[in-house]
Amino acid sequence: MGKKEVMDVIGRGEVLSTYGASPPACAAALAALDVLEEEKISERAERLSALLTKTIKTLNPPHLIEHRGGGMYHTLVIDESKPGVTARRAAVLATLRGVLVGNGFNRLRFSPPITITEEDLVKAVGIIVQALKDVETIGDFPGGEFIN
Structure with a gap:
């Protein structure tokens, strides 16, 4: 009209x-x-990607076979050979702790928003790495019965 x-x-x-x-x-x-x-979004994505990669290398997560990615999409390939260690369990732990992480097969997928601050990006990677440290020893957790 x-x-x-x-x-x-x-x-x-x-x-x-x-x-x-x-x-x-x-x-x-x-x-x-x-x-x-x-707003130089491409340059920002490159800068944040480099920070994400550097933070992963610095924190040296356990069970990590390979880190792939670029821009704002990254994948961590996980060694699931130890009891209790699965990408799915690690993804759920990270999500329960406030960082949304996807998973498929033995991979964790992380795609933070382009608007994330550098401080929050480092904090988010730390939460993912801590989930990978805890996944082997944490035992059961809420919703865990659905995650094998």
Whole structure:
């Protein structure tokens, strides 16, 4: 609903088509690209990724086979050969402690937001590493019966 002179500016099907490159969608995309460039989001992702990698190396988590990743998406490959040590249990422990960590097979997946502070990033990595330290000895924990 709107004034005829406003409604007639955009032709039939120009705005509502999923893949039609509608003018509002294009304007939004261009604005998003401007923000990425002006706020140097790529450089920030590189800087935070380097800090995340350095923190993992410094804290030297147990059960770690390999660290993969870049930007704001990182994976820790876990050695699950010891009793009680699974990526799933470590992910749940970290999540219970306030850091959302995904898991699949023997991997922990961590993708912090680009807006995270350096201090919070180091703290989050510390929580993940502590979960890896505790997973072998912690025994049962809330919800643990669903995590094998």
